Amino acid sequence: QVGMLYLTATHTIFVGKGSEDRSELWVLHSLVCNVVKHKASQSGYPLLIHCKNFQVMQFIISQESDSFVYLIQFSKLYCFSFNPNVDKAEREHSWDFLDLKAEYSRMGLPNKLWHVTPINREYRVCDTYPADLFVPQSVTLPVIIGSSKFRSRGRFPTLSYYCKENHATICRSSQPLSGFSARCLEDEQMLQAIMKSNPGSRFMYVVDTRPKLNAMANRAAGKGYENEDNYCNIKFQFIGIENIHVMRNSQQKLIEVSALRSPSMGEFLMGLENSDWLRHIKSIMEAGIFISKAVAEEGVSVLVHCSDGWDRTAQVCSVASVLLDPYYRTLKGLMVLIEKDWVSFGHKFSHRCGHLDGEAKEVSPVIDQFLDCLWQLMEQFPCYFEYNEKFLISIHNHIYSCHYGNFICNSQKERKDLCIKEKTHSIWPHLWENKLDFMNPLFKPDQSQNQGLLRPRTAPYCFKYWRRLYNRFDRELHPRQSELDCLMTVKEETQQLEEDLALCEQKLAVLDKERAKTLYMQKGVLESKQALWSLPLDTSLANTPQDYIGGFIGGAPNVFTLQQGERESAELCLFGDKPKSSDADNSDQESGVADFSSHSSGEESLPSEDSVKDPDSDETGPNRA
């Protein structure tokens, strides 16, 4: 494909010089992961751009330029300049779409056992925790402060999920600063209180999600794990999820495998195996299963931690919550869950997603793994999730795009300091508006048969490669027809028809009533004129329309329904050939366009200003897009 490449303040835009349709490709700068310049060849200067949403583009430019080098040094994120046509009130309203307080009260909190502690209102005890935290009623402020001093970064044990039915909870924290022998009375009291807040059980689990070796090594640095002898009634357990660096390398290998051009079956499977990605997914899943079973089946509370309590802990707590509670398998529920366990509890999005140029060592696909776990679950339980994989992919895209403010910064405090809510928009209402695209037609809302708990298999063949995410932009790899879309249309049509039917019935009822009235009023007249009007007036006759067709009824209504029928089948046919489907990217691009125009009318810099690069750049286009 040949065309022009534009650089704006926010996007890289490629406009193809197609014969009829002008194809456009918009890429947010914040999505660009790295840019590789290859040695000049005869055709020009090749430039390879890798994106965080796994898109890979290759441009060949006729003149050499350094313009792309500064591209990755952008520090001003798109969400601050993203300015769709909505007024201020609406924007503020968008941030109220999700309310964590409401979520806790959905769980049944606060109650006799748990309450909100005001201790972290100013983020003084722990600057990476949210302002509102739930702790057992019986815990006093000094205990919390003491406990927080004994935990890495002050992340003391606090509630993440509460099970109304049996009072068991999932709590989270960071590792204790136990070293080889240190102990802390307040921390022990804290755990004791958590255990006691679950009246039905006589012990609690403490789950350290790290491999044992890593935890032991931490002891040398004055950190470590809980000693079972010091804490009453705890059962301690290592799970063995690897750290962020291992995960980063694993995903890197996985991406390399996914980008192989026509590999053999063997190469692909070997590459998949060598990446270890699925093994890591399995270990996270197993941790989630362990916790969900402890809570639902044993009725035992669990405290989860890793090192700092914002990566593996977030993964494991949220996977367990999804397994436990059907609510998190609904659209809104998943949004709330991410907002609660990830955003509010200080998962370091800015660092992990590499929003800004920072330390490469801090980047890690922690949230990708959570989404991957969800996808694996959806594959195993096709009828138990209200959302479909497009929803997960959209979320993934927006976590990295910095289009919206939700996933900016590393903690609630930072977000407050930067006035994210005042300056940016929230993603959730946007996704909610498009929820029709994200629905799973197979979803069965009634999941009472197993008290809502999912019991996934962990046999190795249950873990699969997520082609739709990692090969998102390789259209030719995906099914050409979408079962999902087809079912969705069918379902919508059914609903439409049901409504039509209901409407007709309503009308009929009204008419029936009116007719009865008229009949009653006109009875006298009719009786006298019966000789003239030989129409018998039995109600039953109304059911034999064929007697009247000649006189009163045109073909109109019939024709109408017929057309409707035809339209349906035509739609279904369309599907077969051309997927209007599966491009979760579309919405993204469209909003990009919308904003572009609002830009040029609005404040700041005109995008075209600094941007127009190589007006006659010669391209071979995005070969993978």
Added chain:
Amino acid sequence: MELSEHIKTANVEDVTLRRPFHPALRGTLCVTSHHLLFSDRKDEASWQLLILLKNIDAIEKSVENLFGYPRAVGSSGTITIKCKDLLVLQLEIPGMEECLNIASSIEALSSLESVTEMYPFFYRPSHLTLNGPWGLSSTEQYYKQTERLWDRWRVSTVNSDYSVCPSYPSAVIVPREVDDDKLIHSARFRQGGRFPVLSYCHHRNGMVIMRSSQPLTGANKKRCKEDELLLQAVIDGSELGYIIDLRSAQQAQQARMTGGGFESKSFYSHWKRIHRHHERGKVVQESLIKLVEACSDPSHSVDRWLSKLENSKWLSHVHSALSTAGLVVECVERDGHSVLVHGSEGTDNTLLVSSLAQLILDPASRTVTGFLCLLEREWIQAGHPFQQRCAHSAYSHARLKQECPIFLLLLDCVWQVWRQFPLALEFSEALLLRLAQEVYASNYGTFLCNSEQERCAAGVKENTHCLFQSLLRPDIEEQYLNPLYEPTDLAIWPSVHPQSLQLWTGLFLRWTEYAQNMEEAREEVWSIVKEHHEQAGPDRTNNTLSTHCDTLTSFENLMDELTIL
């Protein structure tokens, strides 16, 4: 020897049956000439399990208390039965002797050699009669129905007594201008007498797919004028045809040492040869064995599983079958050339590729009837040696002879196509699973024997029922329909990237809990579609309602008039 003589113990009480994901059951076990019957002890609503003995691939026995205890003190034995449909059962049988007797009866009766002793010859359900026509179609009928063939092609009955080619049907379709005499010569020049015959004629451009076996050029490059003329007649004036040789170039060269060979460029100047390597025979059988073994142990780590999956090479076979079929389709549909497909014998991979190509090309073969006709034409009549290939499946300890799951490979490939085009096939996965089961053990005679000649000799058509016919009975067919079917006229090009090919969980993980959730999803799809049919369904409800409404309106008008009066 009568079959019943193999049965030393026919009945055992108090047997415990263990199946995956079901509670253990106690009941009575019964061995008959062809079946293993287990029935639950409870009288009311008793539950029965009936397994064809032929379905049993391997049987393992372990007897406890061999020494020491007298028999009366409850010695018992356990038999593990591994079926060809990959189900594994365990039977705990009280009494050592009974256990050994049962095991040996099963061993003897599950590996019958004689075709006429097999169950299809005894299966006489009340709703079927034997006197009707057998099978769905014949070469002559196919020719008659396919108008586009009439001009340039004819039906030849040169093989009516199976003397020219023992594995071909009595009638085949060949170019009109080639007479039977030339066919006989060409047959002598092809392995097993399988001279080039028509497999498919494309409805859009009249290009054809031919199939044959390898030419017997041998070490000293023999040639056969008649064979060359036959192929020349196929392309009839057009510039070029493609020969897709399902062996690597090196293998084809080596074949010359043993009397086989390939069409050389100098004698077949209008044909371009392309070599594609396909594994065959034992290698594919071993792939199946390895794959099933890998699937049967859920305790493996993910790494180990992936390496076993890779090591089995099953998906690689799927990959190459689909790629070569894609190549054939490319030649025929996109480039407008005719194609000849062959490997060595022309009874395995050749049929796999030619039938897959038809599925991709031809909308008619994507209906239930069309697909079964395709299987009948390209596999049963074309002489795929089912009896040899499907004698044993993945569990058997018997020494492998000529077993090869090439038909399963076909079903797997069709499944992959269905995954990629979920709306394009009229049939569902259930039909593929049913066929995968029937091909190894069946009540019907369809998959018996190795060729039409053998089937004639054994009287299969007279004495057994036809599977395909019974699958097409409306009440049966319904179970195998794809609720989302939406016919398309276009070729359905499958993606053959490794990322797009998946393990056929429906078959290989059929007896795990994994499959149960999928079953639930399938039911949900059905109920959505059914609901839709009820609502939209021939618009009748709506029509009556709206007419009804209008009647009333008109009635009202009438009333108004009356009032005026």
